[in-house]
Amino acid sequence: MGYFHKVIFGTARKRLKNKGKVTFKIQWLVIGGQNGVFNCPTLVLNTLLYAYGDFMYRVTLVCRGLRKEDGPEASSDIMKEFESHRKWHANPACAWDGENLKFVSETDFDNDGQATLDEFGDCIAAYVTNYCGSQVVIESVEEI
Structure with missing residues (x-):
């Protein structure tokens, strides 16, 4: 797994551990991609967290x-x-x-x-x- 997956799973675990009460204060998350560095909006991160068991x-x-x-x-x-x-x-x-x-x-x-x-x-x-x-x-x- 690459850095991107570590960020997603690490954040998801933290959020689940705290029963979804963590509020993300970051505006942009910079992650390493195959072709260099790119920006990932928080909304995309939260959408991905939902796919891994985030709250609705x-x-x-x-x-x-x-x-x-x-x-x-x-x-x-x-x-x-x-x-x-x-x-x-x-x-x-x-x-x-x-x-x-x-x-x-x-x-x-x-x-x-x-x-x-x-x-x-x-x-x-x-x-x-x-x-x-x-x-x-x-x-x-x-x-x-």
């Missing part, structure tokens, strides 16, 4: 304050967006309950829900014509 998080968001006529179509459009273009979210689900738009997805990187909140908010802005006065909140984040 289920993020639940709620958007309140949308107009009743916008909810059903927004739900459908946002589901299509996450299924087609944001594939790093596993098992996305978006539903309109008549008053609130609820979104749930699973990720291997978003332990506080902020990244999913940002992406969901972008979708609201893109697919809802009049979203003024609405508010998106993190309902829960659970380790699964």
Whole structure:
């Protein structure tokens, strides 16, 4: 095994030993490749850690304050967006309950829900014509 594998397995063991509570502070990890040195983003490292047993998080968001006529179509459009273009979210689900738009997805990187909140908010802005006065909140984040 090369240096790359040692970094991946060493970090994965450390993360598993501490039950996933280690927060990576590195922005870039420089590793030796076959043709020299190249940069590996932390997101790639975390994705690789997931492949070796890293933790997943289920993020639940709620958007309140949308107009009743916008909810059903927004739900459908946002589901299509996450299924087609944001594939790093596993098992996305978006539903309109008549008053609130609820979104749930699973990720291997978003332990506080902020990244999913940002992406969901972008979708609201893109697919809802009049979203003024609405508010998106993190309902829960659970380790699964």
